[in-house]
Amino acid sequence: MTQRRRPTIHEVARVAGVSISSVSRALNGNTSNADMVARVNAAVREVGYVPSVVAQSLKTRHTGQIAFAMEDIGNAAYLEMVRRIQPTLRDEGYRLLLHSTGADVEDELGVLASLSQNYVDGLILCPLRVTDRHVEALRQTAVPVVVIGLLPDDVPVDNVRADSRVGARLAVEHLAEAGARRIAFIDGPLDTVPGRARYDGFRSGLAAAGLPEDDDLVRFTDFQFDAGRRAARELLTGHPDVDAVLGANDLIAMGVLHALRDLGRDVPGDVRVVGMDDTPLAATSFPPLSSVSLGSADRGRIAAELLLRRLDGDDAPPERVTVPPSLNVRESSR
Amino acid sequence: MTQRRRPTIHEVARVAGVSISSVSRALNGNTSNADMVARVNAAVREVGYVPSVVAQSLKTRHTGQIAFAMEDIGNAAYLEMVRRIQPTLRDEGYRLLLHSTGADVEDELGVLASLSQNYVDGLILCPLRVTDRHVEALRQTAVPVVVIGLLPDDVPVDNVRADSRVGARLAVEHLAEAGARRIAFIDGPLDTVPGRARYDGFRSGLAAAGLPEDDDLVRFTDFQFDAGRRAARELLTGHPDVDAVLGANDLIAMGVLHALRDLGRDVPGDVRVVGMDDTPLAATSFPPLSSVSLGSADRGRIAAELLLRRLDGDDAPPERVTVPPSLNVRESSR
DNA sequence: TGAGGCGAGGGAAACGTTTCCGGGATGTGG
DNA sequence: CCACATCCCGGAAACGTTTCCCTCGCCTCA
Structure with a gap:
């Protein structure tokens, strides 16, 4: 050579x-x-x-790169997004930079500050939490940003939302309609954006169905399989009259399925179970898991398209797109 | 602003x-x-x-970027790799560029040719198939490359391998030891590197266990859930005496579990099932799926480390690292 | 036939750094 | 006190493009 x-x-x-x-x-x-x-x-x-792209970039002042920053690419919802974002961007000649922040708020802010000033023409961000400093940083970015997730209304940034509040509510209404009266909820941390929204949706679902709220039937834990399993086992042991469980994501719901099996309860005969996010896990579980689709793939695609429009020079006011949730009923709640 | x-x-x-x-x-x-x-x-x-990183790059002749190219980030094995590669690189100050080629050989070659000449300091590549043109391109890259997957011995490129051949063999031996005599195998496409290796390993496992080969008990399909399910249903219907099934990856094995359930066969009582890759799916399935771990996370980490060493100026001869497989026995084969 | 217009292509500047080189100041030893 | 080595810092070139500006040649029209 x-x-x-x-x-x-x-x-x-x-x-x-x-x-x-x-x-x-x-x-x-x-x-x-x-x-x-x-x-x-x-x-x-x-x-x-x-x-030399580098020399071209120096001269033309754009890099042909877009970053996608999220907590952990291992999360199925983010994964679905990447799978759509990457081809969408690639077709327009952009390369995708991946950045997992690992739930580190400092790192997330660092990304905003430095990524946005450098080596990317745009940024798609999935913040787990949105602090005042996030908002401040978002106001000052040097490149277009699209945020996937809930954002205060006054932040002048394109925003693609899932309505996980309505999603959770859909699930509860579906369970109530199917005859459930004692519906438990296993949520993620309440101080995260999705944790909060799903809890609110759960409560509004109960209200809509005319069911009483019972804090004993709610647990806040992590968005993980083991956490869901443990919490479900504990909750179901203490409250054998529970006849339905909503998991705040599919991993938690899978944990619930396992806990139920360990306890010898039949799904959906004794207890119905619904998850959220409608990941590939749901279809392959047993029994196949009903799950609320929050349109991750669509959100990814839409975010990418919004960003491309901005990069194309569109300077219309910031857009807010909400992707409606939909319930995918499978055997676990039928 | x-x-x-x-x-x-x-x-x-x-x-x-x-x-x-x-x-x-x-x-x-x-x-x-x-x-x-x-x-x-x-x-x-x-x-x-x-x-300005761009100006710095122009001057210093390195970009601080490394690309990871694979078929589809949706594949759990690649996902595990990314999850380890990204932090490893980030800790050394490198950014990660993600490129899914979508099983398009042309695109893969394009990546090699253009990525390697541009905007990255190094490249981690997971080719699904390795053609002569791949080899040719690999010989000529302008930057260090690490290939994850099987590579001909004479290609002068760092190479991290999973021994999926031995992995498949491990699984077969385990099944035979547990008493299985009619072991079926549902593989991916035979013209892919993993498909081929796993098939070879399956046969060598049979030989080692003193079991006869029976081509009727082997199917080549896709590395997907539905494909596995269909193939398993067809195979098991035609051969009710099958007492164990090896799936070439966890998705296929999940499909097998579902097919067995549809047919009313008990797992592991009537039929034992083992998957490969040991993805998160395995632990959450029911029954929990025995699976051969091919060390995806480790391979990702090692590849990243090898690449970093090259970028650090190490010009020792190309290394070949083989990550040994290990069998994770769970209930589906116990 | 000559003037004016137009288009094509060459020279050179600029993008924002890093680094080589050289000059002046400072310090040290004879 | 002078000569010489040493150290700092500023000037300028270079990295590889794009693009502005200007010249030159050709064509057209009066």
Whole structure:
């Protein structure tokens, strides 16, 4: 392998016998002389020229990169988003930079501050919590940002929301309709945006169904399988009259299914179970898990599209898009 | 918000009353004068200076970016890798660029050709198939590459392997030991690297256990839940004497579990099931799925570490690291 | 046939850094 | 007290593009 340096536009110009400006024009379609274009292309092939994106970026002031920052790519909801965001961006010639913040608020703010000032043309952000400092940072970003998740109304930033409040409510209403009277809820941390919204939705669902609230039937834990399993086991042991459980995400709901099986209760015969996020887990569990789809894939796609529009120069006022939730009923609640 | 351009190093120099070279030196720790450093830092804060990574990259010839290219980030094995790769790289100051090729060989080659010549300092690649053109491209990359997956021995590139052949064999031996005599195998496409290796391992496992080969008990399909379910249903209907099934990954194995349930067969009583990859799915399924861990997370971490070493200037001959598989026995085969 | 207009292409500046080089100040030893 | 080495810092070049500006040649029209 040759250790030679990559050929530059100067090399191409020399071989083609033209000036570097002409090469640049020919390559960027800013020339009408077909002969010139042909000569340049021939020279490009001859020397194996590949433009330096870095130099281009320096000159043109955009990098062709977009960052997606979230807590943990391991989370199925974020994963669904990435799967849609990446192709959407790629089709428009953008590369995707991935940044997991690991639930570290400082890191998240650091991303906002430094990412946005550098090496990306735009940013899609999924903050788990939104503090005043987030809002402040969002007001000052140097590049367009789209936030996926709940954002105060006065923050001038494009915002794609899932209505997990309505989602939780849908689930509760569905369970009540199916005959459940003692509905338990296993939530994530109450101080997270989704944890809070889902709890509110749960309560409003109870109210809508005319069922009493009972704090004993609610647990706040983590959005994880083991946490859900433990909490469910404890709750169901203490309250054997529970006839339905809503898990704040599919992992928790899977934990609930396992706890029920450990306790010898039949699903959905004795207890109905519904999860949230409608991840691939839901369809493959046993019994297949009813789950509230919050449209993660759609949110990802929409966020990417919004961002692309901004990058295209659209300076309309910030948009708020809410993706409506939908309930996917499977056997676990039928 | 001000529409002013970002301050440059010149701005800082002007405010601090020094030259731009001094600013650069102070910021990069190449000066011993504490007073100078203090003045520069003060000026940096005053004008809100953030260095332009693009300009730095142009000058220093490295970008601080590393790309990870795989077929589909939705695949749990790749996901595990990303989860380890990203923090490992971030801790060393590198950003992660994500590229899903979508099983498109052309695109994969395109990544190799263009990514490697541009905007990344290194590349971690998970090719699903390895063609001659891959090998050719790998020989010519401009930056260090680490390949996760099987690679011909003569390709001079760092390589991290899972021994999925031995992994499949482990599973078969385990099943045979548990008493299985008619072991079926549902594989992915035979013309993929993992599909091939797992098939070979399956056969060598049979041989090791002294069991006859029976092509009727092998199916080649996709690495997906539905494909696994369909193939399993068809196979098990035609061969009710099958007493164990190996799925080439956890998704397939989950499909097998569902097919068995549909057919009213008990797991593990009537039929034992083992999957591969040991994804989070396995632990949450019912019954919990025995699965062969191919060390995805470890492979990701090791690949990242190898790459970092190369970027650090290590020019030892290419390394081949094989991560040994291990079987995680759960209830589905107990 | 000559003047004016137009288009194509070359020269050079600029993007924002890092780093080489050289000059002046400072310190040290004879 | 002078010569020489040392250290700091400023000037300027360079990284590889894009693009502005200007010149030159050609074509058209009077």
